[in-house]
Amino acid sequence: MATTADTPEPAVSALCRRIRELRSERDWTLEQLSRASGVSRSMLSQIERNQANPTLAVALRIAQAFGLTIGELMGEAATGSTLEVIRAADNRHNYRSDETCSIRTLSPLHLEKDVEFYEVRLAPRGTLDSAAHFRGTREFLTVTRGKVRVRSGNDASELETGDSVNYPADVPHSIENTGRGEAVLFLVVIYR
Template identity: 60%
Template structure:
């Protein structure tokens, strides 16, 4: 654990860390739509132990906690840092697989906003390979998306409307109707996407 993180955590009562850990594991699992069985398979920690941790009925060993952190693609300190004693700066590392929302041969989506926050705004980095597309069903009424093209040629569809964007172009469009982002070029496309819920 980094020294600063250790310093922030050491004065917190063990019960508070255990309570925070249970809620944190449950939230992270929910964010990924993982069942207890899925987390057990990824971490090597039994389903019953994970259930007890989430219900704050277990005080896991350091080794067990580390395995859970690794299953989420996090460091130990990132998993156990408690609100109010951690830094006011939250960093999402480029290599942190926990923030890779989707990754396949045609499309990779990385969330750039913290997973554990209830928020009205979401921020994503989207990579589209040639021929790749990100198609979405309507979001909640009033939802809009804001998109900036960092690289490549991109076509945006919102219901019946379409437009093509080049490097440096930005757009906003309704996302409470069927919508899509398509790579319209011959090379990789990279965009930053902001979703705002009304």
């Protein structure tokens, strides 16, 4: 039986369903997936509703946003090693990079969004300002080089190399480099 535009192929329907499920598992909005993949919000909405058949290039960008291969996006079991290596040169893991702040994701991009692990580098006087995350979210920070001031709500603390702090991240919070050189931090975000 021939497939028409009104009768999508089973593989396309499965792909559309899988994208919707992955986004839901990660608690991402369509806008968040759009930013991560470079695919327009309206196109993603059409794909999830099985009203558009994504091209290979679009499917690849969506898969990469989730940290998956095309085969994994289609639901095929991953084969090979159980080790997941994140290479320093892999630009897909650069979350932010500008003159004052760079953030690199150290946790696999396809993990459930309950724990995230980052390397943060702040130039002198650089600041990472964050809006409140979901209720119950906490951040754990370790300074591996430099000096920073951490603020969470109305509380603040100065930290130096080797110091660690954990704090509520469900309120506005910030990390400011107060030293003369680059500050390097490891940041773990835990969502409840």
